[in-house]
Amino acid sequence: MTGPDNAARAHAKKRLAMVVAGGVAGVAVGLAAVYGIGTLQRNAGDAACQPAVDLAGRIAPLARGEVAAFVVAEQALRVPNLSFRDASGAEHRLADWRGRTVLLNLWATWCIPCRKEMPALDELEHKLGGPAFQVVAINIDTRDPEKPRAWLKEAGIERLAFFADPAAKVFQDLKIAGRASGMPTTLLIDREGCEIGTVAGPAEWASEDGVRLVSAALEQ
Numbered sequence: 001m002t003g004p005d006n007a008a009r010a011h012a013k014k015r016l017a018m019v020v021a022g023g024v025a026g027v028a029v030g031l032a033a034v035y036g037i038g039t040l041q042r043n044a045g046d047a048a049c050q051p052a053v054d055l056a057g058r059i060a061p062l063a064r065g066e067v068a069a070f071v072v073a074e075q076a077l078r079v080p081n082l083s084f085r086d087a088s089g090a091e092h093r094l095a096d097w098r099g100r101t102v103l104l105n106l107w108a109t110w111c112i113p114c115r116k117e118m119p120a121l122d123e124l125e126h127k128l129g130g131p132a133f134q135v136v137a138i139n140i141d142t143r144d145p146e147k148p149r150a151w152l153k154e155a156g157i158e159r160l161a162f163f164a165d166p167a168a169k170v171f172q173d174l175k176i177a178g179r180a181s182g183m184p185t186t187l188l189i190d191r192e193g194c195e196i197g198t199v200a201g202p203a204e205w206a207s208e209d210g211v212r213l214v215s216a217a218l219e220q
Contacts, residue, residue: 049076049194065209123206
């Protein structure tokens with residue numbers, strides 16, 4: 001093999017090594033942008049929610065019986081500042097409840113488990129509702145806006161304030177946050193708007209187990 005050929009091969013290998021190195025560096029930068037920087041920004045924003053995680057750990061033993069499906073928060077998460085409307089059409093945001101613990105529930109009339117759960121949510125509001133706590137149940141029916149109101153009246157649900165999001169964006173926002181995969185979806189949220197725990201599916205919130213769990217969260 002001639003000298004020039006060897007030199008050409010060596011040059012080609014060097015160029016290939018540089019391309020590979022550049023590609024790896026590019027991937028690393030991309031991963032840092034997606035995972036590193038994003039994670040740092042997210043964690044920085046959630047730092048104030050660490051007390052909610054600590055509270056979740058303390059009440060974890062109470063997630064049993066009728067509320068055994070309650071999954072306590074293990075990572076600090078500020079719940080998205082959801083937007084929805086009240087019975088008069090006035091817009092509200094979740095941040096309006098800062099200073100109060102909230103049991104946030106998403107429901108729809110087409111969701112049978114949701115309908116079965118509503119009396120328990122209504123009774124929980126009756127037992128614990130007040131300046132320190134409120135059940136905020138948001139309807140996400142997307143077709144007939146009068147249907148959920150009529151159903152609540154027929155079902156005798158009288159203590160829950162009516163809130164709705166006919167666009168169902170609240171569900172999508174919670175889904176993006178990893179906190180909604182089906183209906184009903186319920187989150188227990190502390191006074192700072194941070195997740196204490198989540199339930200996917202219905203629960204007997206007004207049961208002794210449910211009242212004990214929520215009451216313990218109010219003692220933060």
